[in-house]
Amino acid sequence: MRRFEPQIQGWLLLLPAAVLLVAFTHYPAVATVWHSFFSTARGGRAAQFIGLDNYRDMMDDPVFWQALRNNAVFALGTIPVSIALALLMALWVNGRILGRGMLRLAFFTPTVLPMIAVANIWLFFYTPGYGLIDQLGSLFGLPEHNWLGNRDTVLGCLIVVTVWKEAGFFMIFYLAALQQISPVLGEAAAVEGAGRWYFFRRVTFPLLMPTTLFVLVNAVINSFRLVDHVVAMTKGGPDNASALLLYYIYDVGFRFWDTGYAAALTVVLLVILAVLALGQFLILERRVHYQ
């Protein structure tokens, strides 16, 4: 009996955290998968096991494909740009420049603001006629433009907002990583005659790879996870042109109350995220040097 005491104590210590995790993460995840095989219960008709029917419906659902396509465009539009911008800003504010603290603060501000506030600021920018963009445009004689009301521009508008919001956040990680790189390395390279670009390409960038991997995984997850601005700015419209996958799940689950189908959509989203994250680790891990 005495032999098991430390074990019991250990498990007891883990219990509170384990209960919370199971209750709010693991059980819902498993339940989602389970529910995705059932039809949605409707007045008087209980949920029935329907196997893969929800998934079959999904294949024929044009809005699902539209949301998936939108999300792919959204991810490709936001991830590379926000990471590149973050790196550029970090390199800039890492240098010895005047007003460095103010610049860092300025770049980081969008991250601190709540998304709902950000969305409202940008709503004003995009407003046709008297919004900031149209006002600036009118100085150069450009016509009015309904940025968020147009199928062709609405997704691009959301991409710009997201890049603006995310880049500052990623910059902080790059900045922290840059400060870990000893300035002596730069001096050693200078003695050898390496220019700034050569030094960045052969030393700085490879040394930042762990950060890049981390930021990339986060950026991918965020591109599927961030929908606050869709809710606040477009509600997926016009004509689903700005519907992202998670927003569509929200619509299906909590506005149309088709919980079974929403569960199936969620499972697909989780699988996509898992595959992407795994792929990034497997492909990039080999090229990453950890200190």
Added chain:
Amino acid sequence: MSAVAVEEVTKQWGETRAVDGVSFTAAAGSLVVLLGPSGCGKSTTLRLIAGLEAASAGRIRIAGRDVTHLPPARRGIAMVFQSYALFPHLTVAENILFGLRVRKVPAAERRRRLAKVAGLLGLERLLERKPAQLSGGQQQRVALGRAIIAEAPVCLMDEPLSNLDAQLRHEMRREIRALQQKLGMTMLYVTHDQSEAMSMADQVILLRGGRIEQDAAPAALYDRPATAFAARFIGTPPMNILRSADAGVLLGIRPEDIVLAERGDVAARIGAIEYLGADSTVTCMLGGETVLARVQGRVGLPAGAAVRLSWPRERVHLFDAATGRRLDDTMSPPPAAAQELGERVAAAAGG
């Protein structure tokens, strides 16, 4: 023609002068050590020569060429940093070849030079490793390899051995000296360790507060220190500097020149004995002053015992109390000075 010539170089940050009008030359193929306590400006001087800092005033020539305003890469120098500054993500071979790649040296030539340098430093079997997989001494060799593969005429070293343990430091000292002589490099070597300076250098430049205290060969630095500071900085234990009755003069006696004897000029009391094996350092109380004596082997006297001390008069150094500068550059010390010290101490003991 000297390989490196530093002319009236000053480096100023606001009000502080880290380097203050320093001038010296280093002969081609010689090893010159910049020596001094921390904050004396020796590293800054080296960084000015490397071009990593810009001089506020003065000129620097390397191989006769004025390089004062040239970037580091165009000065014809290689450098070894205190922290080695190896690129952590590159292998040993890539680290050593870094500069050659930058300068676009052809691959065949790179391979030839890498093989040569790896052979010289015994790195052949470590070429594919990353710096983190090497010991401190091996990292040091890689840093050395990166410096010598450039085949630059001047090699600058900033406290290259200070991160190694004592044993390894000794070995590397000899090895660096041998390498420098074999390759005929001019080497400027910064250290705060006087024994490193004494054992390696052709020429030692002792710095203090951004100025040159003395610029001389190791033997000259030891035998005829130009100032009381130089006298105390070189040698372990340091030279005894005693006040004399003549307030303007300081007396300096090296511990190994003091003899403990039955008969001697001065009465003293033993304070402590530090036994070191080959010799012992004896702390003697001489009135109010403390004098260190270095005697061979063991001392068979207890602490507190009365002894008499003597020293050859010609081994006494005299310094100006106000400026610290050596007074007796040509004449031998006046006999009165040593005599007078004994009398003064006797008086102090009696009173």
